[in-house]
Amino acid sequence: MSQKVTRRQFMNYSLMGVGSFMAAGMILPMGRFAIDPLFTESSAGDMITTSVKIDDITEEPVSVDFTFEQKDGWYVSEVTDFAWVYREGNEIIALSPVCKHLGCTVSWATDSANPDRFFCPCHNGLYEKNGANVPGTPPRGPLDMFEVGESDGYLTIGAIHENELV
Template sequence: MNDHTNQETQHHGDKPVKRREMSRRQFLSYTLGGAGAFMGAGMLVPMVRFAVDPVLQPKSQAEWVKVVEESKVTNEPKSFKFQVHQVDGWYESSPELEAWIAKGPDGKIFALNPTCKHLGCTVNWNGSPQFQNQYYCPCHGAHYTIDGKALAVAPLPLDEYEVKIENGFVYVGQLGPNKRV
């Protein structure tokens, strides 16, 4: 008897064990695929980091911006424009913003953002003859008190800038929710 028949008779009804071997083609496919994936990840990780890095940076507080002399601020709100320097990711710009600045009944100076809280149009002081001594939004008829409290249409009061007085000048800072109403 030859060896092949001897092995079959020894296992006596058991299925013969097959050894699974990797072919040369499979080895090269796995090796080249793994190396390609490693190099691809090596190129992709810096690109993802570059795109995501600005999002991970802590947000800085707004800097104080000199807007107007304190002597020019009256009890009636006046519009003053000012520029801020801002960085959005890698884009730097200096947009011109606007604030309505006035003295309250307590004598303290406050500044309101003129963006309507309804749909983002710009409000004006005494912008409508129908609503005297109020901020009025021409887009949808929202109107606000001198302190920025919403009287109609808008769901929230006008936002308020932080204000400080230094060396006879009014400075505005971070924009936030209205604390006057």
């Protein structure tokens, strides 16, 4: 004889099945979100090649543009940034243009009273050529530095880090 399923058992099985599918529909995306960073490739050590030749870099800081891909969630965009690059002896220095006071953009030799310093127009902040903040001006710390390198005679710029010159 075959066993009959009662209405109560049928409702139990149906609700349990539907509930299981609903729970799986919520838990699987959360699990994917949690483990997805483990499978992505890290690009923190990548160097970006610029259009400036190493031989063209002088002791006067110049603005060097570089472009990189930035990923925000699932949106990938191309970002253009720049660094202040100059030569100090045999060493090439690349400084961040972001003021440590409020994040404004600093410029080289634009203040007539301080022609050989970086100047922040937001609150008259001053930095020395090596990125050290001038005492008595608003910046709280020195300008950050970029890693620099060479690829086929062209300047490469890498990750940003704290200033090692001061």
